[in-house]
Amino acid sequence: MVEKARKLIVNSDKGNVLNELMRSIKECERFYFSVAFINFSGLQLLLDSIKEAEEKGIQGKIITSTYLNFTEAKALEKLKEFQNVELKVFVTDKEIGFHTKAYIFEYSDSYKVIIGSSNITQSALKSNIEWNVEIVSKQDADFIKEVLKEYENLWNRSIEADDEFISRYEEFLKGFKHSQNTTQLIYEHRKRYIVPNRMQRRAMENLERLRSFGERKALVIAATGTGKTYMSAFDVKNYKPKKLLFIVHREEILKKAKETFEMLLPNEGLTFGLLTGNYKDKHADYIFATIQTVSKCFHEFKKDQFEYLIIDEAHHATSPTYQSVLDYFEPEFTLGMTATPERSDNQNVFELFDHNVALEVRLHEALDDELVVPFHYFGITDIDDVDLSDVSIDDIAEITRRLKVNERVDFIIEKMNFYGHDGEKRKGLGFCAGIEHAQYMTDEFNRRGYKSVCLTGEDSPDTREKYIHKLEDDEDELVMIFTVDIFNEGVDIPSVNTVLMLRPTNSPIVFIQQLGRGLRKFGEKSFLTVLDFIGNHNKTFLIALALNGSRYYDKESLKVAVATGFANIPGATHIQMDKISQERILEQIDKENFNSMKYLKEEYNEFKQLNQGRIPYFLLDYLKYDGAPDPVKFIDREKSYIQFVAKVEKDQSLKELLQNEDFEGAIKELSSKLPIKRIYEFVIIRYLLDHDCVTLQEAKQQILKFVEYVDDDSVIHAFEYLNQDYYDSIQKKNKPKLCQYQDGLLVKTPLFTNLLENETYRKFIEDTISYGIFRYEKEFNRAYYGVPHFKLYEQYQMIDAALLSNYRKIHTSFRGSGLLTNGKEFFLFVDLHKEADVKESINYKDKFFNTREFQWQSVNSTTQQSERGQDIIFNKQRGVHLHLFIRKYKEMDGKTEPYIYIGKGNVVEFEGNKPITVRMELEHEVPASLYIEFTEKV
Known part of the structure; x- marks a missing residue:
């Protein structure tokens, strides 16, 4: 390494502290860390890097401290497993604190030193606002000598973290935690419930807006555990109805909902009551009822008795039982809440709420809003003995047969123990290929001393409930539940801290549902560990679709996401695939044609299977699931969705409609x-x-x-x-x-x-x-984008610019040239490369210099002296707006690619004539993830 300038390392869309540390551990010859805190949440993210260093013979020294009792004994125990790491702890007292956050990397002729604010915790390494300065300097520099001397001094003052020390420290932490428990709970209690979170505020604003226009119904779609009940209570507090009816499908939810409302509306002079099989509080102001009970006695109430009606788990509301109740009551406002607008029959949930969706929160948004815990996903290449390359994804019996390998069980346990989990007790869900596979995994885990149980759809609700309680009980020995699909949705085990994906992924929807089982916030749970054992099945790339978080993707953006470790995932969530899995997925994405009829049919049929085998006749069906395919691709293929379904299903009734x-x-x-x-x-x-x-x-x-x-x-x-x-x-x-x-x-x-x-x-x-x-x-969203009506980083075709700029001539004339105009609005459409399959095809005339500057070249006939030329090179002085639309490739998989709007640019330099080449300064810096997508070729 050579000496170079200092740089600032922060957590942003351009990179993070974790990436810098992982890269440095990989490249150095020795490393020395001194950090005040080490949490398991942060250490887990570095485990593979430290393991790789161990295999290469790279030695390391780590100093941490007992300052504020924040370092976890569990993290110290894990570090002790590595042969290449020497570990010491600086024991603090009342007089001396310990605040260092320094990472030193030794190379053959230089040192890299990173000093700043980041400890080893998931948020410090990935999402917190952190400032760290990186300095690279030659070995004999005074600064390096001083740093190493200070490190040596600290090392000598610290205590070796042997088994005895860790054991004593762990006992102390348990006692300390117990004595702190009450105040901590009170603080959490107050902090959590008094102020609405971002999602709740957005929902309430939208509900208020809909009501202001006379709307009387609305639906809120948000994942389990994101606070829908609190949101409804906050909205009721604002609305102030005299009478309220809250209807749920399951009784266990009811008492919690009532408690939430009582806590948030303590001084309103209201009475709260339950209407269930055991409770008949029919005269309360706010009644919390099960649908089973209220459906038998709703005629005892006046039609307009309740001003505000809430339906929890609203996807059940299309059933006849609900319909009779909903048809009877005439409230001023009805709110539906659901985790997924899946419907249990052929009725439409959206229709039931007049298509007014006040809010929809999917997985990436829930992570971004910190409504769920972050997850650490590790994609692990399966053992060679498991070969799924020639087996159909639907052949469960054959897949099960091939997965029932003793060595694979040992491998799963080895990885499970290596990566560990959050908290004291492992509480895991293992998703299997079929019932036989789940039973096999249960037997093998039990044989190896990991107390497990197999639960499937064949088990009664009481049996399931019993084992869920055992798993959640910290004192119980049960650590794993192996299952097939009963925990995809609807069953809530908040304390789950480990999810094992033990079957080939055949659907992004199911993948997200299974992942979601462990994301519920619970107590001090800080993250979920997800271990995905990735085989050589030909549909492995579906994992990338699920993790990418965007329903609307193309081949190139997907490849960039995989190659960059899904850098766009929000917060402290971490996605890491080993090299073999990553290469396997990239190769499959390359081979797949996402626009072919074969692929579209497979995608459609997979979705139909999840739709309980019913034909999804309507576009709105695709809004039911996070991870559902984009039906506009089906429309592009056959001009309308109904024509696509008629063709795939060979449906005569649809064909007759289209006559x-x-x-x-x-x-x-x-x-x-x-x-x-x-x-x-x-x-x-x-x-x-x-x-x-x-x-x-x-x-x-x-x-x-x-x-x-x-x-x-x-x-x-x-x-x-x-x-x-x-x-x-x-x-x-x-x-x-x-x-x-x-x-x-x-x-x-x-x-x-x-x-x-x-x-x-x-x-x-x-x-x-x-x-x-x-x-x-x-x-x-609700924003007004002005005229032209363009949203930054949204996808557009050329003809869209005519409509969105209120062009008052024939719109199909908006095509052909790279520059189209409407008055003072100039639209520049740029292709950065030739076709995706042409190597070394960069168009060097039009290119990014960096995230703020872009070079563009006019058509060959444009002169500097012409009116058009003057408008371009002096655009700002002449009041001309240069709107930039960029795409990487013109075509991909035989389909014309859309452009991405990156905002307006102003010319700062120009040269040449016929054509003119200009350097533009962009009004908006291009986000790092998009810039990488434009400029990197995977």
Whole structure:
């Protein structure tokens, strides 16, 4: 290593302290750490690096301290297992504290020293605001001599962390923890419940907004453990209903919900009561009822008795039992809450709540908002004896046979013990290929002294409950439950700290559900350990889809995510795959064509299987699960979703529906606009489903239910667009007209009116519109983006710029050249590379210099003296906005790629003529993850 400038290491989207330490341990010849605290949460992230160092013969010394009793005995015990690490502890007293955070790496001719604020904890290494300065200097530099001398001094003053010391320290910590327990609990209690978290605030704001526009129903979708009950109590506190009815499906939830409301509304002079098999508090102000009980006595209440109605686990609300209750009551407002809008029959949960989704929180958002604990995922290459390369993913019997290998059990236990777990007792869930496999794993674990049990759908609820309690009991010997799929969703074991993925992943949805079983916050639990044993199955790449967290992906972004260890994952969550697994997944992604009919069919059929084998007829079905496929890919293939399903299912009834040319044309016309990039048109069409016409003012009123502001001209432009004013002659000939713009009104056409009179046609039309609106809300939120209506880092096609800039000429003319204009708005569309499969294909004319600067070259005919040339090179002085849209490749897997909007740029340098080459300064720094995606070739 050579001497180089100092650098600042912080936790950000550009990198983190952990990556720097892992890289340095790997490259150095010796290392020396001195840190005040070592937690197991942080140490676990460094285990593989230290192990690799041990195998290479790299020696290390580590000093930590007893300061504030924050270092964990468990972390010290783990470090003692490594032969290459000498461990000492600086024992502090009242007079002397210990605050050092220093990492020293020795190389053949130099030293690297990192000094700053980061201890070895998961948050300090990955997510906290930390400042650490890295200095690389030659061995004989005065600074290095001083650092090493000080380290040696500390080393000599510290105590060897032998077994006796660790044992005494552990006993002390247990006693200390016990004496601190009461105050800690009181503090946590107050801290947690008085102030709404970010998710709860967002939900409450959206509920208030929906109510202000006269909406009487809304749905909140958020994972188990994210605080939906508290959110509902906060909203009730604001709304102040005199009477409330809270309905749940399971009685065990009821008492907790009542306690939450009592705690948050202590001084409101309200009475709280239960309505269950055992309790009949029918005269209370706020009644908490099971559906089983209230469905038998709802007629005893007045229809308008309750101003506010809450349905927990709202995905059950489509059942006849719920329907009879919901049809009877007439509250001012109804709130539905669910972890997943999965429905138990053919009814639509979204429809039940008037398609008003106040909030939807999926896994990545829950991690970002710290609503769940972070997870540490380790992708481990399975043993060679397990060969799944030639077996079908659906052949459970054969997969089970091949997984039942004694050596594999030993390997799983070895890895489980190496990586460890959070907390004192391991509380694990192992997801298996089938019942026989789960039973085999249980028997083998028990044989090796790890107390385990097998639970499947065949076990009674009481049996399951019994073993869940045993697993959660710190004093009980049970450490593992092996199962097939009963814990995918709906069953809550908050204290789970280990998840073993022991079967080949065949669905991103199931993967996320299984992962989610261990993410519930619980006591002092700080993270979940996930061990995934990755075999050579040909669908291994599905793991990458699940972990990527984006429903809308392409091959290149997926490869970059895998190669960079999913750097975009929020918070202290850590994803690490060993080299073989990573290469195997990258190779599979390369070979797979994500746009082929074969792949799309497989994706569709996998989703159908999770839909209880029912045909998912509607786009809204795809909003039920985190990790569901993107149905717009199916639309792109066959022009509408219904046509795709008709083809895949060979469904005669759907084919007959599509015989009606007006219906087929209307559904294709609406589908072609998905995913919508501004919401105005779809909101207006949805209003016209139940009204003959709409005025400008009515349209604005409807649009404002979804966005915080809209300008008049954009609404008028939406009216003109729906009137097909900007369609070319071929479009006008081939696309049915659903609306007519006349005398300041947008009127429903007779063709559209006739279609809506047919209940089946209407259902499919409504589904397409609702899906468009819902997805827009998810991706764009409530913000007003102005004109042009562009959101940073969103995907766009060239023609979108015409619509979104209120272009008042034919929109299909927006294509071809890399520069399109609408008045003072200039749109620059850039391809950085040729096709994805062409090596060394960078377009050096158009390129990034860094995350803030970009070089762009005009077409060959542009001169500096021309009006166009002057507008470009002096854009700021002339009031010209240069909007940059960039894509890596023009095409991938035979499909045109979208551009990504990176904001506006201003020219700071220019040279040349015919063409002009300009250097632009971007108004917004490109996020590191996106910059890597644009500039790295995997």
